[in-house]
Amino acid sequence: MPIMTISATIRSDATRRTADTWRRQTSLRRFYTALGIGLLLVAMCTAMWFADEANAGHFFDRLPHILDFLSWLVPKDWNDVWRALFDIASPHDKGSQEFNFPLGRVYLWRGFYLPEYFELMLTTLNVALVSTFIGFVFAVPFSFIAARNLTPSPVLRLVVKRFMELLRAFPEIVIAGLFAAILSTGPVAAIIAIGLHSIGALGKLFYEINENIDMRAEEGLRAVGANWFERMRFAALPQVLPNFTSYTLLRIEINVRISTIIGAVGGGGIGEELKLSISRGFGAKTLALVLLLFTTIFLVDQFSAWLRRKLVGEQAFMMGA
Amino acid sequence: MTADEMQSIEERFPHVFRRPLYKRFGPLVLFAGILLYLVYTLWFFSLPQVLRESHWERLPLFLTQWISYDLQPEFRLDQPQITPKYPRFSALGEDPHPDWVITSANGSYTILIDGRAKSVTFDKTEAMLVANGQTVPVSLASGKPVISGLVPDWITAHDDEIVARMGFAGEVRITVDRVKVRKRFLGWANFVFDTRSPFFGKSPGEVVSLLMSGPQLKPGTSNITLAADNIWYNAQWQHGDVWTKLFQTIVMAFLGTLLGGIVAFPLAFFAARNITPSGVISQVLKRFFDFMRSVDMLIWALFFTRAFGPGPLAGSAAIFFTEIGTLGKVYSEGLENIDDKPREGIQSTGANGLLVQRYGVLPEVIPVFISQTLYQWESNTRGATIIGAVGAGGIGLKLWEAMRTNSNWANVFYMVLLVLLVVFIFDNISNFLRRRLSRTIHDYNRIQAEQG
Numbered sequence: 001m002p003i004m005t006i007s008a009t010i011r012s013d014a015t016r017r018t019a020d021t022w023r024r025q026t027s028l029r030r031f032y033t034a035l036g037i038g039l040l041l042v043a044m045c046t047a048m049w050f051a052d053e054a055n056a057g058h059f060f061d062r063l064p065h066i067l068d069f070l071s072w073l074v075p076k077d078w079n080d081v082w083r084a085l086f087d088i089a090s091p092h093d094k095g096s097q098e099f100n101f102p103l104g105r106v107y108l109w110r111g112f113y114l115p116e117y118f119e120l121m122l123t124t125l126n127v128a129l130v131s132t133f134i135g136f137v138f139a140v141p142f143s144f145i146a147a148r149n150l151t152p153s154p155v156l157r158l159v160v161k162r163f164m165e166l167l168r169a170f171p172e173i174v175i176a177g178l179f180a181a182i183l184s185t186g187p188v189a190a191i192i193a194i195g196l197h198s199i200g201a202l203g204k205l206f207y208e209i210n211e212n213i214d215m216r217a218e219e220g221l222r223a224v225g226a227n228w229f230e231r232m233r234f235a236a237l238p239q240v241l242p243n244f245t246s247y248t249l250l251r252i253e254i255n256v257r258i259s260t261i262i263g264a265v266g267g268g269g270i271g272e273e274l275k276l277s278i279s280r281g282f283g284a285k286t287l288a289l290v291l292l293l294f295t296t297i298f299l300v301d302q303f304s305a306w307l308r309r310k311l312v313g314e315q316a317f318m319m320g321a
Numbered sequence: 322m323t324a325d326e327m328q329s330i331e332e333r334f335p336h337v338f339r340r341p342l343y344k345r346f347g348p349l350v351l352f353a354g355i356l357l358y359l360v361y362t363l364w365f366f367s368l369p370q371v372l373r374e375s376h377w378e379r380l381p382l383f384l385t386q387w388i389s390y391d392l393q394p395e396f397r398l399d400q401p402q403i404t405p406k407y408p409r410f411s412a413l414g415e416d417p418h419p420d421w422v423i424t425s426a427n428g429s430y431t432i433l434i435d436g437r438a439k440s441v442t443f444d445k446t447e448a449m450l451v452a453n454g455q456t457v458p459v460s461l462a463s464g465k466p467v468i469s470g471l472v473p474d475w476i477t478a479h480d481d482e483i484v485a486r487m488g489f490a491g492e493v494r495i496t497v498d499r500v501k502v503r504k505r506f507l508g509w510a511n512f513v514f515d516t517r518s519p520f521f522g523k524s525p526g527e528v529v530s531l532l533m534s535g536p537q538l539k540p541g542t543s544n545i546t547l548a549a550d551n552i553w554y555n556a557q558w559q560h561g562d563v564w565t566k567l568f569q570t571i572v573m574a575f576l577g578t579l580l581g582g583i584v585a586f587p588l589a590f591f592a593a594r595n596i597t598p599s600g601v602i603s604q605v606l607k608r609f610f611d612f613m614r615s616v617d618m619l620i621w622a623l624f625f626t627r628a629f630g631p632g633p634l635a636g637s638a639a640i641f642f643t644e645i646g647t648l649g650k651v652y653s654e655g656l657e658n659i660d661d662k663p664r665e666g667i668q669s670t671g672a673n674g675l676l677v678q679r680y681g682v683l684p685e686v687i688p689v690f691i692s693q694t695l696y697q698w699e700s701n702t703r704g705a706t707i708i709g710a711v712g713a714g715g716i717g718l719k720l721w722e723a724m725r726t727n728s729n730w731a732n733v734f735y736m737v738l739l740v741l742l743v744v745f746i747f748d749n750i751s752n753f754l755r756r757r758l759s760r761t762i763h764d765y766n767r768i769q770a771e772q773g
Contacts, residue, residue: 040579043575044575044576044579044580047572047575047576047637048576048637050568050569050572050633051569051572051573051576051632051633051634051636051637052634054565054569054632054633054634054714055629055630055631055632055633055634055635055714056629056630056631056632057628057629057630057632057634058629058634059629059634062628062629062630065628066628069627069628122365123365126362126365126366129358129362130359130362133355133359165745166741169703169740169741169744169745169748170737170741171703171706171707171717171720171737171740172707173706173707173710173717173720173721173724174720174724174733174737177721177724177725177733178380178383178724181376181379181383181727182375182376182377182379182380182383183371183372183374183375183376184374184375184376185371187366188366188368188371191366257617257618257619258707260617260619261618261619261707261708261711262707264619264623264710264711265707265710265711265721271619274619274620274623275623275711278623278624278627279623279627290616290620293617293620294612294615294616294617294620297614297615297617298611298615301611301614301615
């Protein structure tokens with residue numbers, strides 16, 4: 001139908017009024033959308049200007065030198081990257097720290113050794129795994145107490161919820177720093193810091209899952225006189241365990257990243273070594289470390305994604321929505 | 322229930338009663354594996370040794386320092402007259418005369434550590450320690466501090482020094498030529514005005530009346546400007562610096578997430594399997610997202626700190642690069658989960674590619690995208706605190722520096738409170754916005770379900 005005839009058919013006043021209202025509402029909504037985007041852009045430009053002002057070096061001054069900065073990364077001999085990774089002596093070793101690769105080998109049995117960087121990566125991974133375990137163990141009972149539909153007491157629920165919020169928001173580096181001063185060792189302090197944070201983070205996700213369970217199983221158990229622990233164990237837990245596991249796997253991915261960062265500020269492990277290596281400009285060592293860290297994180301992510309897909313299907317990838 | 326019935330139930334539900342071996346023992350094996358792993362980590366981190374060598378006595382000390390401060394005056398006895406000496410930059414300012422130091426007519430001093438019940442009174446020849454209901458005289462005449470009689474357990478008598486510990490309130494150290502007192506106060510000293518400020522030591526009422534109608538304390542500047550300036554540049558608490566750094570952290574998270582979203586948005590359309598014009602581009606982009614994510618925020622932060630110098634620019638760039646990967650992945654997964662019918666509808670009208678995306682895809686995914694971006698923003702606000710500490714600017718670096726000296730725990734606590742406040746506010750903003758959005762998503766799904 002040609003456009004002319006359509007407009008000609010809009011005859012009655014009521015139809016025209018509806019069309020007008022619709023047009024007005026649309027243009028108003030477009031105006032608000034444009035206004036919102038405009039404000040966001042203004043905020044973004046202001047933020048960029050502010051970040052540039054406050055920085056030690058400015059963006060446009062430094063931009064032409066970005067490639068100079070990368071030039072130190074290129075090693076004189078590319079084979080040094082492998083040598084650094086596997087602790088094999090380099091022909092360039094003149095006693096400086098840049099090429100002392102065999103130092104720091106961890107001998108396992110006779111001539112078999114674990115290269116230093118693998119040992120450091122293992123430390124970081126172990127920190128992440130143990131802290132996730134701590135998080136899981138405490139978050140499960142907390143999440144049952146904090147769920148609106150399962151809680152044994154509303155007062156306790158509020159206390160636990162606030163406590164978990166505090167754990168989640170508390171900056172990890174402060175806890176890590178505090179315990180590093182007490183234990184005089186980095187990795188254990190990092191475990192405590194990341195573990196405490198994981199309790200809060202997992203606990204929140206867990207209790208939100210708990211609030212969406214099917215309550216009929218719980219009612220059935222209540223009818224036969226089961227106590228709170230039995231109801232949680234046999235009615236709630238089987239429903240939520242796959243999702244709990246999925247979120248815990250996701251947490252492992254996040255914790256590996258956090259534990260490298262905490263490592264760089266005194267938690268030990270690969271983060272500390274990487275920070276030293278970059279700040280001193282050791283090209284081969286930095287590339288070896290980045291390669292190892294990148295591969296590990298990539299593998300952990302892929303493995304966890306595979307396991308999560310097996311556990312809960314595609315649903316595992318709708319995070320945050 | 323008879324045995325026959327039981328048997329028939331068993332036969333009807335073999336998947337419940339005769340489960341395969343790996344299913345029956347799977348959880349047990351998993352549990353044992355985790356247990357073994359934990360034992361291994363005990364050894365790996367040499368936990369028993371770490372615990373043996375730990376200094377747990379420092380924990381209450383640090384924690385009390387979060388919310389209290391101490392003053393450490395020293396009283397010289399080897400001068401003609403006993404003279405009190407306060408450390409430079411002490412919280413009392415220059416020339417202090419605190420009311421807990423009492424001088425009597427005969428030249429002796431009394432220091433009230435916690436009222437009269439915990440105090441020390443001394444002249445050049447004798448000191449009197451009072452605490453826990455006991456009074457212990459210390460003679461200083463013989464060239465050594467000597468306690469005649471039984472030494473109570475709150476006092477440690479060394480060869481040339483007597484140390485009296487009075488709990489939280491403080492301690493007294495006595496030698497022949499000086500008495501050293503440490504008195505602890507609850508609260509934060511000089512939180513508003515430092516000792517150099519003309520407003521220092523005035524009661525809140527006095528300060529308010531000065532601000533309202535007092536004579537100008539510094540000619541040429543109004544009192545309100547002066548007070549604001551004094552607070553901002555408070556030497557001990559560095560309010561100005563702390564707040565600026567806090568704002569830098571917020572800006573880092575905001576800028577990094579927003580830029581990441583802007584770059585990831587168009588890329589996600591090319592990466593989504595159902596929308597992309599070519600499968601190769603999709604695979605390349607997806608591996609690119611994985612790469613950006615796997616390089617890790619720490620590595621980006623260290624690199625950009627070296628490239629741009631320390632500061633929020635480096636932090637924003639690090640979050641930006643990581644976020645391209647994360648948001649790109651999340652966006653493209655969101656796009657792959659859309660309902661294809663609206664798209665087909667728009668396509669059937671002969672609209673071009675861009676218009677199909679605009680009217681067939683965007684209305685469905687925009688709420689999900691915004692919700693996920695807000696979620697990342699919220700988590701980056703927390704993350705920006707940590708990467709700041711490696712030199713990427715913001716409050717993280719300041720926190721770490723204050724902590725590394727192990728002496729300024731009150732400042733650390735102040736900054737922690739500010740970070741908690743910011744995280745709390747941003748969590749609530751983001752939760753509020755996401756709740757409103759999820760209502761939109763919910764409505765959309767409901768309408769779709771109703772229409773079949």
